[in-house]
Amino acid sequence: MAATQTQDLLQAAELLAQGQLVAIPTETVYGLAANALDPKAVSHIFTVKERPAFDPLIVHLAQGEDMAQYVAALPPAFERLYRYFGAGPLTYILPKKALIPDIVTAGHSTVGIRIPRHPLTQQLLSDLPFPLAAPSANIFGRLSPTSADHVADQLGERIPLILDGGQCAVGVESTIVDLSGKQARVLRLGGLSLEALTKALGHKPAVNAHSASNPRAPGMLSAHYSPGKPLELVERLPGIIPEAPRTGLLCFRRAPADHPEYLKEVLSPEGDLETAATRLFAALRKLSAEPQVKQILAETFPEEGLGRAINDRLRRAAYRGT
Numbered sequence: 001m002a003a004t005q006t007q008d009l010l011q012a013a014e015l016l017a018q019g020q021l022v023a024i025p026t027e028t029v030y031g032l033a034a035n036a037l038d039p040k041a042v043s044h045i046f047t048v049k050e051r052p053a054f055d056p057l058i059v060h061l062a063q064g065e066d067m068a069q070y071v072a073a074l075p076p077a078f079e080r081l082y083r084y085f086g087a088g089p090l091t092y093i094l095p096k097k098a099l100i101p102d103i104v105t106a107g108h109s110t111v112g113i114r115i116p117r118h119p120l121t122q123q124l125l126s127d128l129p130f131p132l133a134a135p136s137a138n139i140f141g142r143l144s145p146t147s148a149d150h151v152a153d154q155l156g157e158r159i160p161l162i163l164d165g166g167q168c169a170v171g172v173e174s175t176i177v178d179l180s181g182k183q184a185r186v187l188r189l190g191g192l193s194l195e196a197l198t199k200a201l202g203h204k205p206a207v208n209a210h211s212a213s214n215p216r217a218p219g220m221l222s223a224h225y226s227p228g229k230p231l232e233l234v235e236r237l238p239g240i241i242p243e244a245p246r247t248g249l250l251c252f253r254r255a256p257a258d259h260p261e262y263l264k265e266v267l268s269p270e271g272d273l274e275t276a277a278t279r280l281f282a283a284l285r286k287l288s289a290e291p292q293v294k295q296i297l298a299e300t301f302p303e304e305g306l307g308r309a310i311n312d313r314l315r316r317a318a319y320r321g322t
């Protein structure tokens, strides 16, 4: 049976309270949510997503004031960042309290917590008597969904309900900052820019290099965000595109004029990286769904602001192992 798409918060809350899964909108990407305090409900997330059990989930709360219930210590850096940013595309890694089941954190002593700012999910979280564990609502290793239809494409047959909150305003997953050690460390570049984070912290945080196996963030695996067709990342698109009628192009500001219209996606003619991020995953989906396309050629974005998160996703989409 195909999932119902709705804006009915009561129906969503009811299913979640019964231990079922509901896809929820956030400003970054859609999440596949379950009651974070119910290990059995959480186990369905891993099954439905085909996600390995070693990859921990992010717990979503309505407000920072609820944080102390779930984490063992709140460092000054958290207070500072939450005061500065409030709800938004930032996930904090902090030492967990026993209340958070081990299945959520894949046995780690830390938990990832985020306070999303999407109004529908904000309301849902405020109504519920429990927090929501939610990874991105895609099949493991594939592109993250930025609309209810994207969720339906991949998971529609596996879940009862998709809460439709429209297009995601940010479009790439949250930035993950580990505050469990002495120094703040960024584990994933995402929807909150490194520049903004640096400003709020008052210093530049350490940034973990992108690696093939990173035990601190198992989900940082190199091969991820697969669009389903081979993708090559180039510094600059060549003037002449090899195998032009079979090559989809992902471009920042402009595309080669002579390339067929339906085989090219321009993310922001105005050169705005935030706009580009909101369109990234939808554009990759569109290109890879085009039957003509045998390969995708993507250009590297400026390594600043949300360009860093875009490049990170494209590098992993391009990764084919060695």
Ligand code: TXA
Residues within 6 Å of the ligand: 026, 028, 029, 030, 031, 032, 055, 056, 057, 058, 091, 093, 105, 108, 110, 111, 112, 114, 134, 135, 136, 137, 172, 173, 174, 175, 176, 187, 216, 217, 218, 219, 220
């Ligand atoms: O924007 C987002 O963060 C979205 C929305 C739905 O909130 N969620 C999301 O979840 O992207 P997911 O599961 O696709 O990615 C979460 C990442 C994974 O790479 C996981 O390894 C990492 O967070 N993570 C979660 N808990 C962690 C922990 N305790 N220590 C280190 N990494 C953790």
Ligand code: MG
Residues within 6 Å of the ligand: 135, 136, 144
């Ligand atoms: Mg994901």
